[in-house]
Amino acid sequence: MGLLKKILDFYLDSSIHVALAVFAFSWMTLIEFNIPFDEEILYFIFYASIIGYNFVKYFGLTKFHYRSLTTWLKVIQIFSLICFILMCYYAIQLEIITLIYILAFGIVTFLYAFPFLPSKMIYDSNKNLRNISGLKVYIIALVWAGVTVFLPLINNNHIINTDVILTIFQRFVLVIVLMFPFEIRDLNYDSLKLATIPQQIGIKQTKIIGALLLLVFFLMEFFKDEINGFSILATLIITIISLLFLVFSKQNQGRYYSSFWVEGIPIYWLLLLMLIF
Numbered sequence: 001m002g003l004l005k006k007i008l009d010f011y012l013d014s015s016i017h018v019a020l021a022v023f024a025f026s027w028m029t030l031i032e033f034n035i036p037f038d039e040e041i042l043y044f045i046f047y048a049s050i051i052g053y054n055f056v057k058y059f060g061l062t063k064f065h066y067r068s069l070t071t072w073l074k075v076i077q078i079f080s081l082i083c084f085i086l087m088c089y090y091a092i093q094l095e096i097i098t099l100i101y102i103l104a105f106g107i108v109t110f111l112y113a114f115p116f117l118p119s120k121m122i123y124d125s126n127k128n129l130r131n132i133s134g135l136k137v138y139i140i141a142l143v144w145a146g147v148t149v150f151l152p153l154i155n156n157n158h159i160i161n162t163d164v165i166l167t168i169f170q171r172f173v174l175v176i177v178l179m180f181p182f183e184i185r186d187l188n189y190d191s192l193k194l195a196t197i198p199q200q201i202g203i204k205q206t207k208i209i210g211a212l213l214l215l216v217f218f219l220m221e222f223f224k225d226e227i228n229g230f231s232i233l234a235t236l237i238i239t240i241i242s243l244l245f246l247v248f249s250k251q252n253q254g255r256y257y258s259s260f261w262v263e264g265i266p267i268y269w270l271l272l273l274m275l276i277f
Contacts, residue, residue: 012259014076015057019049021263024270025148025171031273032167032231033158040093041155045147047087048102052109054080098155105147108139137179137197145171163224173217177210177242178265181249181258188251203251210246214239230276238269 011017023046030038054076091099149168153160183196184203198206218239221232245262 008256008260010072010075012256013072014079015050015053017260018053018263019046021266022046022049022144022148024266025144026152028266028270028273029149029152029167030156033153033164035152035156035158038152038156040090041098041152044087044090044094044102045151047083047090048106049147050083051080051087052106056109095155095157098151101146101151101154105143105151108143137176137183140179141172141175144175145169161225163226166220166224170217170220173213173220174242177213177217177246178262180206180210180246181253181262184249184251185253185258207246207249211243214243214246231273234269234272234276237272238265241265241268 023042026042026045027037030036030042058073058076091102094102145168149164149171150160153164158164180197183198184206186196187198187203197209201209218235221227221235242265245257245265249257249262
C-alpha cells in the first residue's frame with residue numbers, strides 16, 4: 001500500500017491528474033462538435049497543463065530554495081522538463097492562429113504565478129494575479145473554458161457560433177462550481193485577504209450558489225441549436241455528481257476528496273460520453 005500511495009501522490013503532485021481532466025474536457029469538445037480526434041492539440045494541451053500547473057505550484061519553491069529542493073520536487077522538475085519537450089514537439093505541429101491564442105493563455109498563466117503587480121493593487125506580498133482578492137476562481141475558470149473549448153475548435157477551423165459560446169460559458173460555470181470544494185477545504189489555510197467565495201458568504205451560501213450555477217449549467221444545454229438526447233443525459237448525470245460532491249464537501253475533508261475525486265469529474269464525463277456514444 002505504501003508504494004501505491006507514493007505513486008498516487010506523485011500522480012497528483014506532478015499535475016498528471018489535473019492535466020488529464022483538462023485533456024478530457026478538450027476531447028469532449030471535439031466529440032460534441034463532431035470533430036475527429038486531434039492528436040496534436042489534445043496532447044499539446046495535456047503536456048502544457050502539466051507545465052502550467054507545476055509552474056504555478058512550485059515556482060516560488062524552485063526560485064528561492066533551489067539548492068535545498070527535496071528529491072520529490074527534483075523528480076517533478078525532471079518530469080516537467082520531459083513534458084516541456086513533448087509540449088514543444090506538438091506545438092510546432094499546430095496552426096499559427098492556435099499558437100497565437102496559446103500565447104495569450106500562456107501569458108495569463110505566467111502572470112497568475114509571477115509577482116509583477118505593485119503592492120497598492122493587492123494585499124499580499126506575492127503580487128500576482130492569483131492573490132488579487134476574489135479573482136482566483138474566475139481566472140482559473142476562464143482559462144479552462146478557453147483552452148478546452150476554444151483551442152480545439154480553432155485548431156480545426158471550426159466557426160465560433162452560438163453553440164460554441166454556450167459551451168464555453170457552460171465550462172466556465174462548471175469549473176467555478178468544481179472550485180468550491182477546494183475553496184471550502186482551504187478555508188483552514190487561505191489568507192482572509194484572498195476573499196474567496198466561502199470566506200465572503202460562508203459554506204452554506206456557497207453550496208446554494210453552486211447548486212443554482214449547476215442548474216444554469218444544465219439548462220443551457222437546451223438552448224443549443226444542436227440538441228442531443230444522449231448528451232443531455234450525460235450532462236444531467238454529471239450535474240448530479242457535481243452537486244453531490246459540492247453538498248458533501250467540508251473544511252476537514254480527506255486528502256483525495258477534492259484533489260482526486262472532484263478534479264476527476266471531467267474524466268468521468270468523458271468516459272460517460274464514450275460509453276453512451
